[in-house]
Amino acid sequence: MSTETGTSSGPELLLDLNRDVRRPLRAQLEDGLREAVRSGRLPAHIRLPATRALASDLGVSRRLVVDAYGQLLAEGYLVARRGAGTFVADAAGASAAAAAETPPSVPTFDFFPGFPDLANFPRNAWLRALRATLRDAPDRAFGYPDPRGALELRRALAGHLRRVRGVVADPETIVVCSGAAQGFFLLARALGGGRLAVEDPGLPAHRAILAEASAQLVALPVDEGGACVAELDALSAREGTIDAVLVTPAHQSPTGVALAPPRRAALLAWAGENEGLVIEDDYDAEYRYDRAPLGAMQGLAADRVVYVGTVSKTLAPALRLGWLVLPPRLLERVVSAKLLADHGCPTIDQLALAQLIDSGAYDRHLRQARRRYRARRDALVHAVARHLPNARVTGLAAGLHAVVRLGRPVDGMALMQAAARQSVGVYPLGYAYMDVRAVDDGLVLGYANLAEPAIEEGIRRLGAVLEEL
Numbered sequence: 001m002s003t004e005t006g007t008s009s010g011p012e013l014l015l016d017l018n019r020d021v022r023r024p025l026r027a028q029l030e031d032g033l034r035e036a037v038r039s040g041r042l043p044a045h046i047r048l049p050a051t052r053a054l055a056s057d058l059g060v061s062r063r064l065v066v067d068a069y070g071q072l073l074a075e076g077y078l079v080a081r082r083g084a085g086t087f088v089a090d091a092a093g094a095s096a097a098a099a100a101e102t103p104p105s106v107p108t109f110d111f112f113p114g115f116p117d118l119a120n121f122p123r124n125a126w127l128r129a130l131r132a133t134l135r136d137a138p139d140r141a142f143g144y145p146d147p148r149g150a151l152e153l154r155r156a157l158a159g160h161l162r163r164v165r166g167v168v169a170d171p172e173t174i175v176v177c178s179g180a181a182q183g184f185f186l187l188a189r190a191l192g193g194g195r196l197a198v199e200d201p202g203l204p205a206h207r208a209i210l211a212e213a214s215a216q217l218v219a220l221p222v223d224e225g226g227a228c229v230a231e232l233d234a235l236s237a238r239e240g241t242i243d244a245v246l247v248t249p250a251h252q253s254p255t256g257v258a259l260a261p262p263r264r265a266a267l268l269a270w271a272g273e274n275e276g277l278v279i280e281d282d283y284d285a286e287y288r289y290d291r292a293p294l295g296a297m298q299g300l301a302a303d304r305v306v307y308v309g310t311v312s313k314t315l316a317p318a319l320r321l322g323w324l325v326l327p328p329r330l331l332e333r334v335v336s337a338k339l340l341a342d343h344g345c346p347t348i349d350q351l352a353l354a355q356l357i358d359s360g361a362y363d364r365h366l367r368q369a370r371r372r373y374r375a376r377r378d379a380l381v382h383a384v385a386r387h388l389p390n391a392r393v394t395g396l397a398a399g400l401h402a403v404v405r406l407g408r409p410v411d412g413m414a415l416m417q418a419a420a421r422q423s424v425g426v427y428p429l430g431y432a433y434m435d436v437r438a439v440d441d442g443l444v445l446g447y448a449n450l451a452e453p454a455i456e457e458g459i460r461r462l463g464a465v466l467e468e469l
């Protein structure tokens with residue numbers, strides 16, 4: 001098959017033309033451009049490559065590109081500005097054809113809460129770390145991994161977590177896993193079908209993982225002080241003995257509140273009195289903006305708390321690297337579950353991460369990222385004040401997402417769909433409850449993966465959508 005791929009100066013524009021199929025090249029080019037605009041790969045207002053440059057990249061005549069641009073201009077996908085070039089039209093102003101009924105699969109203004117700034121992945125530092133790893137790693141590093149994780153990484157993590165989060169960490173009690181997600185799976189397996197209290201609202205994906213690993217889940221309500229730990233006794237009396245409690249004390253997921261200090265103490269006391277386990281998901285605690293972070297709870301009771309961490313917010317979810325710091329009594333069961341699951345995480349990436357931490361590049365990246373996200377958080381607050389005057393933003397002190405209370409309940413599905421038609425991705429808080437609230441006044445908005453102007457434009461569009469609903 002002779003497929004040619006072309007990129008040109010200007011926007012990132014990857015188009016495939018396949019000369020082996022019967023569809024004419026001009027039609028293929030038009031399809032490719034339409035798809036790029038609809039999916040948001042080519043966002044509104046971006047300038048297209050000059051026709052001559054694109055023709056040369058694709059190995060086609062300039063006439064063909066001119067004609068394809070002309071067709072999309074006529075359809076309203078593109079606009080021409082005399083002397084300045086051809087641009088992607090504003091989605092709102094696009095013709096009926098451009099507003100084809102299916103919303104783009106990835107909105108241009110996507111407030112998805114799970115992402116750090118994906119464009120800010122420290123590619124060069126990671127490349128250096130990988131190169132050093134491949135150069136220096138002994139041959140044995142290419143054998144089957146240690147199911148607990150590479151010793152170099154466990155050592156680096158122990159030092160980092162002690163220093164930054166006050167975790168009582170010993171390389172011998174750390175297990176590296178494929179993201180926090182796998183950590184929860186392994187823990188549920190190690191608890192052997194035990195009863196687990198989870199924050200409600202919480203992350204549905206994690207509840208599904210825990211349930212799949214046979215945990216019996218009970219809902220622990222959340223209010224302005226975080227998880228309502230005073231209810232644990234009543235919950236136990238009603239539902240049966242609770243073996244473990246999963247909390248996000250630094251920045252509750254998704255409401256964004258911190259677990260109030262008296263509740264932290266009460267939760268540890270509950271664990272002590274009931275031989276219970278606390279699972280501390282510290283997923284985004286590296287980002288605290290307005291005051292020094294509280295240390296991890298694990299630092300106060302290492303024999304009763306499992307500490308869960310991840311690089312998904314500090315580097316990228318794609319790396320799939322996370323870790324558990326375990327009370328010794330759980331270690332063997334978790335390591336055995338990890339061995340049976342996948343024999344251990346990929347060693348080369350683990351060694352690269354160890355290298356990144358040991359070289360200081362990880363800390364430098366975190367410092368820079370914190371500044372960047374603080375500015376984005378502030379942009380969200382300003383945009384909400386400007387375009388959603390009845391709304392209130394909460395959960396701002398830390399992390400990479402906030403909750404916007406709209407001031408009136410809305411149908412989450414209707415809002416998501418209407419926003420998607422304007423290329424805005426929003427995430428209703430109501431879907432984070434165990435009993436889904438189809439109508440609710442909260443939205444969970446991630447701000448880390450959008451630049452300030454995109455935050456402003458996304459919230460402006462959201463304001464317009466809400467007015468119309």
Ligand SMILES: Cc1ncc(COP(=O)(O)O)c(C=O)c1O
Pocket residue numbers: 113114115178179180181182203248253281283309310311312317321322
């Ligand atoms: C509450 C919570 N915990 C943990 C994670 C990280 O999960 P993982 O390491 O599997 O990507 C996330 C990611 O969005 C999260 O929201």
